[in-house]
Amino acid sequence: MRALPLALIAALLAAGALTACDDTTKTPGGAVNPPSPEPGPPKPDDAPVDGGAEQPSSEPVPPSPDPAVQPSEPPVPSPATFQHNPAGALPTGQGAGYLDRTVWSPTMCWPLAEAGFANSQVYGPGGGMGPAGKPSQCDTLNYSLPWRDNFCEARSRSNPLCAGAGTGHQGQDIRPASCKKNEHWAVAAEAGTVTDIGTYTVTLVAKAAPHYTYRYLHMQMATLAVKEGDKVMAGQKLGKVSNDFGGTPTTIHLHFEMRAGVAGATTDGKPIALHTFLPPYLSLAQAYQRKLDGKTCGN
Template identity: 55%
Template sequence: MTLWAPGMRFPIEAAPAFANSQVYGYGGYQAPGPGGQCDSRNYAYPWRDNFCESRSWTNGMCPSGKGHQGQDIRPSTCVKKVHAVVAAESGTVTSIGSYTVFIQGASGRIYRYLHMDMPGVRALIHEGQAVTRGQKIGTVSADFGGNATTIHLHFEIKAPVTSGGSTAVIFVPVYTSLVDSYGRLLNSPGEA
């Protein structure tokens, strides 16, 4: 598997964190059984890659051409506005929406963060601002533009991909980059 963002910082400041599905996890609308979003089974290992999970969004890296465009990550507890989210790479904040933040990394990769506490984000960063790798940009929440979602961070990477002689910046699988960066976070928290 390709490591699309070598050396990136894990996007949640502190471990533990749990990569799994907010849609197909307990409390999600496609849950495997009874249990709410704070069910302990959502806050346990092993991780689960949910890039390409069944969704209606266009995703050229998925076999069907549609699917989930990133990875859902739950922080260590099911509490909003407590767990810090940090910049995966030094770069520039290019957009802050109703439930999204875009950072253009110095590498050319684009990182998109969804479902943070947006008033808290706006108190920390603004469009056009330079950020450094590991800088706090917000906290995990459930903001989704007025719609309901679970407490989690949805994290995406768009990177230049060349195919058939042309290059396009598209959504790429984030799981291997998250595993790599999480290993560094666990082994050297101050160096992550």
């Protein structure tokens, strides 16, 4: 059989006299079955469906017309990985303590450049009310976990949040990483201004609202890294933990205080006036956990 000329074949196709060769088949009723798919790897069940309008990689993604509202509260910290007793839980005979579940300063820096141990310098070994038979302040009990809250510990200092006569410990005692004075740095809990330096105290007022006042006691006053009026950044070195206490040395520890920048209330509804001493224990615990997590100071 002689082959048809190409021009004639094209004309016949256009007129419908010939059909193109394909994989379609007709059913007895005349319906056309689709061609068999080309062989290839199977697609996963969750393959994305193309709706017909892909975003070119060269074109920036437009912003959402209704962006999600960002939370105003700070992120929840990671669960604590170090041992610490509950807030307000003081050993029998050491004072009533004060249970307040407020984390007053949720993003503050841990006030030491290194590790530390929150406990009592008065009721711990070597303290004025310490256990008999343990005269050394360097006893391992002072430098081991768990932490102990000692806000509202039995003291003679005025503190309106403390039960009874309104007296008790005004802050938290923190032992440095080792029982060595003039070696371990205390740092700024927040960015702010050093407003006062006393005979054994350094006062820092935070720049950011609500402008908490932080007071550091018992650093080596002769070698402070700051002076009155200095503006400091969060985490900046202030001085070295020591035992300065005017003319009477105390144990080697940092006494750390927080005072209210605005009026408010505790979790049990007790009113807080401007400059009231605040329980710092939970703020310190969260700040320490952030340090253990390797997070930048203040975040």
